[in-house]
Structure formats: structure tokens, C-alpha cells
Amino acid sequence: MKIAIIGSRGYPYVYGGFETLVKELSERLVKQDVEVHVYCQKNLFKSFPTVVNGVHLHYIPTLKGKSLNQIVHSFFSIVHATFSPVDVIFVVNLAAGPMGWIPKITGKKTMINVDGLEWLRPKWKGMGARYFHFAAKMAVKLFDQIITDAEAMRKVYLEEFNTDSTVIAYGAPPFKPAEASALARFNLNKEEYYLIVGRLIPDNNADLIIRGFLSSASSKKLVVVGDVPYADTYAESLKKLQNENLIFLGYITDQQELAALYQNSFAYIHGHKYGGTNPAMLKAMSNNCAIAALDTVFNREMLSNGEFGLFFGESEKFVADCLALFENHPDQVKTLRTKVSSGLADKYNWDKVTDAYYQAMKVLVQPSK
Secondary structure: OEEEEEOOOOOOOOOOHHHHHHHHHHHHHHHOOOEEEEEEEHHHOOOOOOEEOOEEEEEEOOOOOOOOHHHHHHHHHHHHHHOOOOOEEEEOOHHHHHHOOHHHHOOOEEEEEOOOOHHHOOOOOOHHHHHHHHHHHHHHHHOOEEEEOOHHHHHHHHHHHOOOOEEOOOOOOOOOOOOHHHHHHHOOOOOOEEEEEOOOOHHHOHHHHHHHHHHOOOOOEEEEEOOOOOOOHHHHHHHOOOOOOEEEEEOOOOHHHHHHHHHOOOEEEEOOOOOOOOHHHHHHHHOOOOEEEEOOHHHHHHOHHHOOOEEEOOOHHHHHHHHHHHHHOHHHHHHHHHHHHHHOOHHHOHHHHHHHHHHHHHHHHOOOO
16 A cells, blocks of 8 residues: 655654644554555755655645645645555545545545634634635545544534544653753753643633743742744744743754653643644643643543643633642642553554554545445
8 A cells, every 4th residue: 555645744754743743653554565655845855865764755736834835735635646656645634624526537536634613713814714714514524434533523624514523532652761960951840840741822821821831829930842943923922931930942853861751740731722642642641640731622632621620711811720739739749640641542552553544545445335
């Protein structure tokens, strides 16, 4: 079987959730004798090898602007894949939803991971929001297989678009002990800081968490890992608040350092609102963090309705109250750390995730009876 994966930044360029999915999935499928072709955004790469770790790479140019680059890149990638000898085109970006008709020209089978509620994300206001809702509506009509990454997202597509989907979650990284000495570079002490990990975009509510932290009586620090790869007034306004207790570390590319930050935090605070299964939360779970998350159906699904973490409402006061609860009950924090990794059931195992995708692809290419 030959497959094309389209819609991420590429391989092995690991930047976010979709790039991690592409990396973990591609490398495992290659070991199952699947010929994998990944389409990469050419401007992000300095060298252009055609094969890496058995994965075939295609470098497609696109625009540099954040609004249109995925649409343009996906369009040219899908056209290229449509006239290539692959059996299945797997798209990992909802922006390509209306393009599902193109592979039908040559009879290619298609599947799409629709990710989160793109049309509700604050960054896509106005025309952008309307486009993504239209894209979702078209995706369910044009693609052969719809993939959602959480049961709660499956329900959204059933209610909003009257379309069922196959639920395949993201995988969690395996636990690897990290040296606490890595904290010295950031002038941090074990369990003396809270941690946020994610892009500095309104969807992830870093502003809500930061304001709640600053209004609280906490004596701990708040460490923010993540940024945006472009000039942005929202991100810059947050970074201007930095002081001795609010620390912005930007991107952390060293995975051992990132693991150390997770493992030695007092608690991980998760404000993501519109996605399904979130990779940053999976990392927090696999690194045995005590977790407080924004109260959404997606976060409740991941934390089993409070069995593996606490929830806070969407206000500064709720954030501050949650931090106070943690600090006034350190034994509860220890209990959450002890049990949280047991929430990583088989559905969050990368081998199981790969098997689920492989079986879904096999069904697509099987001849109709």
C-alpha cells in the first residue's frame, strides 16, 4: 500500500500536534511495509533529501502568510498526489476540506483528520471562521473517511453535520526520566513553578491563566513554554507582562529539557479550548504531572471527568481558586501525580494509533464486493 500524507509542515519537522502525528505514524507505517509519502512546506527546510528514515518526501512551495499558506500548500500537494501512484491520500488539515473532489479525478481514496473546532477558534474571525465551517461541511461530503480524535469531537460532527466518523486519538510519548539539573539553565527549582505549554494564541487561553495567576496569592512562578512563529500583537502583549514570577521560555526544542520542565513542575495548567485530544496534555499525563484544565468536554474526556485532574471555569477567579486549591492541598497534588499516567489507555498508545490508521486505510483500498 502507498499513502500520501498532506497538510502538515512536513517530516521530520516537528512543530505541533499534526507534525508529531505525521512523524510517529509515518515511521511506524514504514515498518509495516507501507510506502509513505509526506508533503512538506518547502520554505521551512534548508536541505531537501528525498527519503528520510524510509519516508519519501516532497517539497511543495507555498505562501509565507499564516492565513493562506496551508490552503495553498494543501492544494498543490493534493494535485501532485492525485496524479501520483499512491493508493490513499491522508489529509491532516481541515483547510483542505473543499479539495476532496480533486483525488476523485483519478479514483484515489481519501481520508481526513478534521482536528478541532476550527470555525470557533478566535484566530479565525469573520471570513476565516466561515471558511472553516464551510470546509468541514465539504469535507464530510467529499472525503471517503472522516477521522476525529475524540468521542466528543465525533459527537460534534454527528450533531453539526449529521456525519459519523472513526475515532482515532493521538499517541502519548513514553515516560523517560529527565534530570532535574536541566532546570538550572532556567533558574527554576523543583515544584516551585506552574507550567503552560502551547502556542501563544487566544484559543489556548494563556492570557486567562496568566491573569488568574497574577491575581492569585501564589508564591510560585508561572513558566510559559511556546510562542508563535510570526509577529503577533496577542503574543507580544503577553510577553510584556514578564517579571520574576512570570517567565516566558519560548520554544524548547530539546526534548529532555522539556521533559524536565514537565516532570519537576508543581502542576501543569491547560487552557486549550477548541481541540480534541491535545498533545501537550498527553505529554503532561505521560510525565506524571498534576493537571488543572479548562472545563471543556474534550479535556473532561482526556482526564476521565476529573479522575486524573482538576478543572477550572473560564474566568480569572476560577484560575486563582484552582491554584489556591493545589497549594492548600499538596497531598492531592501528589495523588494526582501518582495516578495520572494510568489514564493513558491503549487509545493513546502510538502503536495502537498506527494500527487503527492502518486498518482504516486497508478498508478504503479493499475492492468493493
